[in-house]
Amino acid sequence: xxxxxxxxxxxxxxxxxxxxxxxxxxxxxxxxxxxxxxxxxxxxxxxxxxxxxxxxxxxxxxxxxxxxxxxxxxxxxxxxxxxxxxxxxxxxxxxxxxxxxxxxxxxxxxxxxxxxxxxxxxxxxxxxxxxxxxxxxxxxxxxxxxxxxxxxxxxxxxxxxxxxxxxxxxxxxxxxxxxxxxxxxxxxxxxxxxxxxxxxxxxxxxxxxxxxxxxxxxxxxxxxxxx
Numbered sequence: 206x207x208x209x210x211x212x213x214x215x216x217x218x219x220x221x222x223x224x225x226x227x228x229x230x231x232x233x234x235x236x237x238x239x240x241x242x243x244x245x246x247x248x249x250x251x252x253x254x255x256x257x258x259x260x261x262x263x264x265x266x267x268x269x270x271x272x273x274x275x276x277x278x279x280x281x282x283x284x285x286x287x288x289x290x291x292x293x294x295x296x297x298x299x300x301x302x303x304x305x306x307x308x309x310x311x312x313x314x315x316x317x318x319x320x321x322x323x324x325x326x327x328x329x330x331x332x333x334x335x336x337x338x339x340x341x342x343x344x345x346x347x348x349x350x351x352x353x354x355x356x357x358x359x360x361x362x363x364x365x366x367x368x369x370x371x372x373x374x375x376x377x378x379x380x381x382x383x384x385x386x387x388x389x390x391x392x393x394x395x396x397x398x399x400x401x402x403x404x405x406x407x408x409x410x411x412x413x414x415x416x417x418x419x420x421x422x423x424x425x426x427x428x429x430x431x432x
Contacts, residue, residue, distance in 0.1 A: 222271060223352070223359040225263065231330050232263070236344065238293070240328035241357025242320055244313050245273070245365035249390035250400075250416055251383075251409045252373050253298040254309065256316035257364035258324050258331070261357050265291040272352040273362040278370070285367040288360050295323035296368050305412045314339050320361075334358050380406050 228239045242258040267287035269280070276284070288294060297319035299312035307315070318339045321331055330344045334351035351358040370389055377386030383399045383406065390396070390408070392415065400409075400419055409416045 221353060223354050223356045225261070225266060225356045227332060227348075227355050228261070228357055229263070236330040238326050238328050239330045239332070239357060240293075240321060240324060241332045241334075241351070241355055241359070241361045242317050242339070243334040243352055243358050243362040243365055244317055245362070245369045246390070247309055247313055248392070249410075250392055250396065250413050251301070251385065251390035251406065252369065252376060253300045254304060254313050254316055255296065255298045255365045255369040255372070256313065256320040257361040257368065258295045258317070258320040258328075259288060259357050259360040259364060260293040260324060260326055260328060261288075261360055262291055266356065267291060267360075270356055270359045270363070272359055273366040274352075276363070281363050281367050284360075284363050288364055292360065293325050294364055295320050295325075296364065297323060298369075298372075301408060301410045304410050308412070309410075310337075332358050334362065376408055380408070 231239050238260045240258050240260045242256060244254055244256040246252055246254040267284055269284060273281055297316045299316040303315070304312040314337055317333060318341055321328065321339065321341045328343055330346065331341050332351060332355045333339055333345060333347050336347050336349060338345045338347055348355050348358065352362040373389040374386045377383065382403055384395050388396050397415065400415065405411065405416050405419055411417060411420060
């Protein structure tokens, strides 16, 4: 009787990495410069949403660019420095007050457009992560999961994430006891415990349900505009 052949485990798909293909195709059609933009901080209960726009230099693209969520904090810091040294970069942020007034989606789109407007070169094409176009005076193409597919969006995701993390560390230093320097304002048990114990700060988003529930009875949360 023949010995049964061992079953082979599926290898699975190789880890996909963002490429510069979309940017190069656009530049071949005369659309240059090309920018990528992304934001960080849609989900947290506190802090701003931070948007970044990046125009990569095709001849000086840092090696190892990837979706910021796939990178360690140390690697993000390294790539952040390389991006800022070799590319055109701009950052904008929407504070909690704007998020509460207009809702997180509208605040994010506003910040993304502001970041593009702040670039030292006016792009002819902007790739933006997600499904929404932003208000820019040039062609704009949304790309779902763009930070994992488009290199300039990946670069923007790194810049946005590093910028926001640095800011939240400073917020943590100014408000000891909340742990902002570790959880960056996200919904984690330690943050909920601090909110229950200390109450919301000026950096908390008052229209987000866990924060709204802790406001004083006479301190109404501003009604967000549903756009």
